Amino acid sequence: MSLTARLRSCVVICLASICVAMYAEWNDLSRIERKTENLSDRTIPLLDRIADLGDLQHGLEVTLARIRLVDEPDGLKALGQRLDTLAQLFRDNFSDQTDTVTNGPSPADADVFQKVVKGRQDLVAQYDRLEALISQAASKILALEKSIIVAQIEFGNQQRDTGSSSQSYSWAIDTAKTLGEISGSVASLAILTKDFSIDTGEKHSAESQRLVAQINTLASRLARLKNIDARHEIAGVLVDYRKIMLGPDGVVEGLSQLQISEAQQDRLYKEAEAVLNRIGTWSRSNTQRAAMEFRQSAAETTRIVERIRFVDVAFNMCMLLISLALLWFMIEVRMISRIHRLTRHIQRMSRGELDDPINTSGSDEISEIAKAVEKSRLTAAALKRSNEELERFAYVAAHDLRAPLRAISNLIE
Structure with missing residues (x-):
């Protein structure tokens, strides 16, 4: 194989090695790029979703806290509209059902918040209704107190019109006593009604029992009141009062329902x-999962980069050593040193030193040049020998011709 072909083969091998190394590096870099894109596709939407859920959670907490404090229907209606928006956002975020968290949120959980605001609206309506009933009571x-005053006036008028018999005197004492007791019972009812709270629990139960006992007491005392026309008016007002307080839709029943609500x-x-x-x-778990995936991806990327760096350093070192070896062997040994030897032979030939033969081994271009130079050396050596023989022949011929010419010259003289 010629020297040029060998050099070309070495160059092709080096280029092929470089291409293989570049392909391996490009493959690793493409793998890193794919992993980065995959990680970005999985984690960036997750992080955005976590950020949105932080705002959603804060909005739900603030809205729930406000619902506890608002007692106006308009305010509750505005909070309900706000909760509807947050609930829809909640459903949109948890509609895929791909979460790995045990007992994680589901779209159905959004209904709880709407139930809360609806329950609060019902409670406010019940509060308002109970307050209205207590106001009616x-x-x-007041109507009872007015009726009692009317009864007392009627009793006084009857006292003036009747005589002073023992029977009328006894009736007057009983009637006055009964009116006093009725007035006291009404005053007690007024106090109970004024102090009747919308609280629930044992206090409500005790107040209800005292109210029932006081109404029964007032009814029994009213039954003892005779010959007073205002008694029917007092009884009618008391029946209305009892219906308001103890009826099926009354205050006590409303308080029981309020307690359940x-x-x-x-x-x-x-x-x-x-x-x-x-x-x-869910947010903490998925944040930890995203961080773990980032750490795993970063660790794998670091390993791939270290491998790429190692491959680059090893390949560069190998290519450097191979290049140095090729340069030393192909250029220094196979070319430059032979050219130097050939140059020294040519210089010696130019000085006429034609005795040292030239090494013509090999089949490359320099060997062909060495063969041509060796052929020139041999030709020059042959010409040198021919010239020397011609010089010797001329000297001998001149010597042989000199004696006859001298004899001729002497004869001529």
């Missing part, structure tokens, strides 16, 4: 807080 107490509302608040806790748990 207070007005009935408040217990249900407390359960709804607890369910809403549990949902908020699940949102926080």
